[in-house]
Amino acid sequence: MGYDLKLRVWRGDENGGGLVDFTVPVEEGEVVLDAIHRLQATQAHDLAVRWNCKAGKCGSCSAEINGRPRLMCMTRLSLFDPAEPVTVTPLRTFPVIRDLVTDVSFNYEKAKTVPPFTPPEGLALGEYRMAQVDVERSQEFRKCIECFLCQNVCHVIRDHEENKQHFAGPRFFIRYAELDMHPLDTLDRKRQLRDEHGLGLCNITKCCTEVCPEGIKITDNAIIPMKERVVDTRYDPLTRFIRRFRSPEQPRRPAPERQGQTAADS
Amino acid sequence: MTTQSRVPSIPAPAAPRTGRRAPVRGRTLRTDRWWAQPAVTVAVLTSFVVYSTWAAFVDRDYFWEPYLSPFYSPCLATRCGLVPGSQGAPHVGIFGSWWIISPAIIILIVPLGFRLTCYYYRKAYYRSFWLSPPACAVAEPHRRYTGETRFPLILQNVHRYFFYLGFLLNIVLSYDAVIAFRDHQGRWGHAGLGTLVLVLNALLLWAYTLSCHSCRGIVGGRLNHFSRHPVRYRLWTWVSRWNRYHGQIAWVSLVWVALADLYVRLVAAGWITDVRFF
Numbered sequence: 026m027g028y029d030l031k032l033r034v035w036r037g038d039e040n041g042g043g044l045v046d047f048t049v050p051v052e053e054g055e056v057v058l059d060a061i062h063r064l065q066a067t068q069a070h071d072l073a074v075r076w077n078c079k080a081g082k083c084g085s086c087s088a089e090i091n092g093r094p095r096l097m098c099m100t101r102l103s104l105f106d107p108a109e110p111v112t113v114t115p116l117r118t119f120p121v122i123r124d125l126v127t128d129v130s131f132n133y134e135k136a137k138t139v140p141p142f143t144p145p146e147g148l149a150l151g152e153y154r155m156a157q158v159d160v161e162r163s164q165e166f167r168k169c170i171e172c173f174l175c176q177n178v179c180h181v182i183r184d185h186e187e188n189k190q191h192f193a194g195p196r197f198f199i200r201y202a203e204l205d206m207h208p209l210d211t212l213d214r215k216r217q218l219r220d221e222h223g224l225g226l227c228n229i230t231k232c233c234t235e236v237c238p239e240g241i242k243i244t245d246n247a248i249i250p251m252k253e254r255v256v257d258t259r260y261d262p263l264t265r266f267i268r269r270f271r272s273p274e275q276p277r278r279p280a281p282e283r284q285g286q287t288a289a290d291s
Numbered sequence: 292m293t294t295q296s297r298v299p300s301i302p303a304p305a306a307p308r309t310g311r312r313a314p315v316r317g318r319t320l321r322t323d324r325w326w327a328q329p330a331v332t333v334a335v336l337t338s339f340v341v342y343s344t345w346a347a348f349v350d351r352d353y354f355w356e357p358y359l360s361p362f363y364s365p366c367l368a369t370r371c372g373l374v375p376g377s378q379g380a381p382h383v384g385i386f387g388s389w390w391i392i393s394p395a396i397i398i399l400i401v402p403l404g405f406r407l408t409c410y411y412y413r414k415a416y417y418r419s420f421w422l423s424p425p426a427c428a429v430a431e432p433h434r435r436y437t438g439e440t441r442f443p444l445i446l447q448n449v450h451r452y453f454f455y456l457g458f459l460l461n462i463v464l465s466y467d468a469v470i471a472f473r474d475h476q477g478r479w480g481h482a483g484l485g486t487l488v489l490v491l492n493a494l495l496l497w498a499y500t501l502s503c504h505s506c507r508g509i510v511g512g513r514l515n516h517f518s519r520h521p522v523r524y525r526l527w528t529w530v531s532r533w534n535r536y537h538g539q540i541a542w543v544s545l546v547w548v549a550l551a552d553l554y555v556r557l558v559a560a561g562w563i564t565d566v567r568f569f
C-alpha cells in the first residue's frame with residue numbers, strides 16, 4: 026500500500042543551504058533511494074545525489090537518514106513511521122559539493138599513504154601459497170565496499186576537523202589489520218599505524234562497527250587486535266623481552282618512511 | 292542533431308570550492324532515544340561503584356562458614372576474622388596486623404584495574420560519562436580530543452597485566468566456590484544457596500576473563516600463521532567465540548559479583564538464614 030512520504034532533504038552547497046520539505050508518493054517495499062529518485066524525477070530535477078548499484082555494493086549512496094549514517098539504497102521505508110517526516114542529509118564529516126553529494130577525497134588521500142601489500146622478494150604473482158585459516162581474518166576486511174560511513178561517523182574526525190591530519194580512520198585501520206595479519210606480507214606497519222595514522226586516537230567506542238553496512242566487526246576484529254599488537258611491540262616490556270630471544274614468526278621489515286606530504290596533510 | 296534533448300544546465304559554482312562541510316544545524320538529527328543507553332550505563336555503573344565502595348570499606352559481615360565474600364577474597368591481612376561477621380575467615384597474612392583498615396581495599400585493586408582498563412568498559416564509560424561521543428553521530432561537547440594517545444589514558448595499554456592478575460584472582464575465587472561445598476561445621480559434601488551463588492560467581496568471572504580481548508591476543512591473535520600453531524589456533528577460535536559476548540558477560544558478571552557479596556553479607560549479619568540444599 027502506497028502513501029505520501031514527508032521527505033525533508035538538505036539542499037545547498039558549501040555556501041549555505043538548509044532542509045527543504047517535500048511530499049513524495051511511495052510504494053510498499055521501497056527504500057529511501059527510491060523516494061529520492063522519485064523526488065528528483067518529479068519535483069526537484071536538479072537534486073544532486075550519488076548512486077550506482079542500488080544493491081548495497083558500490084558504496085556510493087551514503088547519507089545520513091534521520092541523523093544516522095546509512096546507505097540510502099539499503100534503508101527500507103518500512104523502518105519509519107509513515108506519519109513522521111524522514112530527513113536525509115549529506116555526510117557531515119566531508120566537504121559538501123552539492124545537496125547530498127560530498128567530496129570524499131580525504132579517504133583516497135589516506136589510502137595512498139598506506140604501504141601496499143609487500144610479498145617476500147622473489148615470489149612472483151601466481152606463486153603465493155597460503156592456508157585458508159591464515160588468510161581468513163584478512164578476508165573479512167576485504168568485504169569493505171568503501172562507503173566511508175565508518176569514516177563519517179567516527180567522532181575523532183567528525184567532531185574534530187583538526188585530527189584529520191593524523192588519523193586514517195576505521196576504514197584504513199581494517200586495511201592495516203588485513204595486511205598486518207596477512208601470512209605473506211613482509212612489512213611491519215605498527216609504528217606507522219600508531220605514529221602517523223593515529224590508532225591511539227580511537228577510543229574504541231564502536232560507532233564504525235555500528236554503521237558498517239557490510240557488518241565488518243571493525244573494532245573487535247581489527248582495531249583492538251591492532252592495539253594489542255602495538256602494545257606487543259611498543260609498550261609491553263615482557264613481550265619485548267621475550268621477542269629478543271625468540272625469533273618472531275616471520276621477520277618483518279619496518280615500513281618505509283613516508284615520502285613527502287600528501288594532499289590530506291597539507 | 293535536431294533531436295538532442297535539452298539537458299538543464301547546471302550552474303557553475305559561484306566561487307572556487309572552499310572545502311566546507313554542509314552547514315547542517317544541530318548536534319544531531321537522530322530522532323530515536325539515543326540518550327537511553329548512556330543513561331542506563333551511568334545508572335548501573337554508579338550504583339555498582341557506590342555499593343562496592345561501601346561494601347569494601349565497611350569491613351564487617353563478609354564471612355559465614357563456609358562462604359567468603361568475593362570482595363574480601365583472598366584476605367591479605369591478619370585482621371580478617373577479628374571483626375564482627377568474619378569469625379573464622381581464612382586469610383593469608385602477607386600484610387600482617389599493621390593493616391588496620393578494611394583488607395578488601397588491597398585485593399580490590401585487581402578487579403578494579405581489570406575492569407577500568409577493559410576494552411568494553413572503556414567504550415561504556417567513554418560514551419556515557421565522558422560523552423565522547425554520547426552516541427553515534429551525536430556531537431561530543433569537548434573542544435579538543437586526543438583519545439588514548441596521552442597520559443593518563445595511554446596507561447590503558449597495561450590492560451593485559453591486569454588480565455594476568457585477574458586470572459590468578461579467579462583461581463582463588465574458584466577455590467572459594469569449591470570450599471563452599473561444606474556445611475557450617477566444615478563437613479564436606481553439603482551445599483546451600485550460597486554455594487550456588489559462589490559457583491555461579493566463579494563461572495561468570497571465568498567467562499569474563501577468558502573472553503577478554505587481551506586474552507584473545509595472547510592465546511593466538513598475535514600470530515600470523517595459524518596453520519603452524521594448531522593448538523593456539525583452537526584456543527583463539529574458542530576465545531573469539533566468547534569474545535563476541537564480552538560486553539554482555541561484563542554486565543552480568545559485574546552485577547552478580549555484587550549480589551554474591553550481598554548474599555554473604557546478609558547471611559553473615561544474620562539478616563537471613565542460608566537455604567541448605569543437602
Ligand code: SF4
Nearest residue numbers: 179227229230231233
Ligand atoms: S571505534 Fe574508533 S575508529 Fe571506530 S568510530 Fe569509534 S573512535 Fe572511530
Ligand code: SF4
Nearest residue numbers: 169170172173175237
Ligand atoms: S568498513 Fe564498512 S563502513 Fe567502512 S567503508 Fe568499509 S564497508 Fe563502509
Ligand code: FES
Nearest residue numbers: 078079084086098
Ligand atoms: S547505490 Fe550502491 S551502495 Fe547504494
Ligand code: FES
Nearest residue numbers: 409410411503504
Ligand atoms: S577484560 Fe574486557 S577486554 Fe579484557
